[in-house]
Amino acid sequence: MRVLVTGGAGYIGSHVVLALLEAGHEPVTLDNLSKGHEEAVLGGKFIQADITDSGTVQQILDREGIEAVIHLAADSLVGESMIHPGKYFRTNIYGGLTLLEAMRACGVPYLVFSSTAAVYGEPKEIPIPEDHPAVPTNPYGFSKLTVEQMMAWYERAHGLRYISLRYFNAAGSEPEGRIGEDHNPETHLIPVVLQTALGLRREVELFGTDYPTPDGTCIRDYIHVMDLAEAHVLALKALAEGAPSEIYNLGNGQGYSNREVIEAARRVTGREIPVRPAPRRSGDPAVLVASSARIQQELGWRPRYPELERIIETAWRWFLAHPRGFRKD
Numbered sequence: 001m002r003v004l005v006t007g008g009a010g011y012i013g014s015h016v017v018l019a020l021l022e023a024g025h026e027p028v029t030l031d032n033l034s035k036g037h038e039e040a041v042l043g044g045k046f047i048q049a050d051i052t053d054s055g056t057v058q059q060i061l062d063r064e065g066i067e068a069v070i071h072l073a074a075d076s077l078v079g080e081s082m083i084h085p086g087k088y089f090r091t092n093i094y095g096g097l098t099l100l101e102a103m104r105a106c107g108v109p110y111l112v113f114s115s116t117a118a119v120y121g122e123p124k125e126i127p128i129p130e131d132h133p134a135v136p137t138n139p140y141g142f143s144k145l146t147v148e149q150m151m152a153w154y155e156r157a158h159g160l161r162y163i164s165l166r167y168f169n170a171a172g173s174e175p176e177g178r179i180g181e182d183h184n185p186e187t188h189l190i191p192v193v194l195q196t197a198l199g200l201r202r203e204v205e206l207f208g209t210d211y212p213t214p215d216g217t218c219i220r221d222y223i224h225v226m227d228l229a230e231a232h233v234l235a236l237k238a239l240a241e242g243a244p245s246e247i248y249n250l251g252n253g254q255g256y257s258n259r260e261v262i263e264a265a266r267r268v269t270g271r272e273i274p275v276r277p278a279p280r281r282s283g284d285p286a287v288l289v290a291s292s293a294r295i296q297q298e299l300g301w302r303p304r305y306p307e308l309e310r311i312i313e314t315a316w317r318w319f320l321a322h323p324r325g326f327r328k329d
């Protein structure tokens, strides 16, 4: 299929592009490079454009003969969304609407959407199933939930079919280490830990050491970015074969505390990783772990890299080869 990948120059998007290429699809990447890197796009066409530019988005769908869309382009910093909610409503909600309208106008029938564990808010049940109440506690989560709801109305009115993938914590790199995580600012634990191992940061700040967890630090569910990417390929295939619209969690089903991640990184890298306890960040739930039973049962998805050390090892390969990320080494 010819697939438009919005945000395809970003961390997860570039791995999705790679998985599409490996599965024999033809990806076309649309990215405004606000956060992404053109060098991360390992194949297919690259178009620099903004998802909120309706004329251009529609033109691309038409001109490129797009048959399906994978929509990853978004602003995705929870803390920033608390300070600048409008930015999130514009990129994520208005950007989502622009895309939906363009798809309707051009008759593109299938959409795979990057959603997030942040739609759940404070979890009442662990592991979190998809039918857990969705009560986001920040504008970022709200913006993603809103797009999910818009997709449902577009299905009802216009017959769009969609799969929304609620990712937990993406981590790791494709096994050859050609592409990897390069965010600025970097807020994700594993890259921060590995940058500290490389000496690019002095220490890892441990945000909160008094959570009601066995070692007092937050527990998260890390999913390898290639496993995540693979799920998009499966979702496309399912939609093309007539599967109904659906929402799926994507995680490993196993949680690791921040301290466990740091210990695992020390074992993988063999380096010192200094740590400094810091106050909790507001809005960080103590534990976020997914139940991914639904996507395993319905789409046959299986993680190939479920072990934390293996996830960190692949990320480490990327950081060793590109200590300062794209362009900067």
Ligand SMILES: NC(=O)c1ccc[n+]([C@@H]2O[C@H](COP(=O)([O-])OP(=O)(O)OC[C@H]3O[C@@H](n4cnc5c(N)ncnc54)[C@H](O)[C@@H]3O)[C@@H](O)[C@H]2O)c1
Pocket (backbone or CB within 6 Å): 006, 007, 008, 009, 010, 011, 012, 013, 030, 031, 032, 033, 034, 035, 036, 037, 049, 050, 051, 052, 071, 072, 073, 074, 075, 076, 091, 095, 114, 115, 116, 117, 166, 167, 168, 169, 170, 171, 183
């Ligand atoms: N990284 C995670 O653990 C995680 C977890 C849950 C959900 N997500 C979601 O997955 C998606 C990808 O995340 P990521 O970590 O790869 O982030 P990323 O910032 O690396 O990628 C997002 C890409 O979208 C592009 N973009 C942003 N605004 C755009 C616009 N207006 N027009 C066109 N392109 C635009 C950026 O340049 C970037 O390349 C996002 O939608 C994010 O909300 C990520």
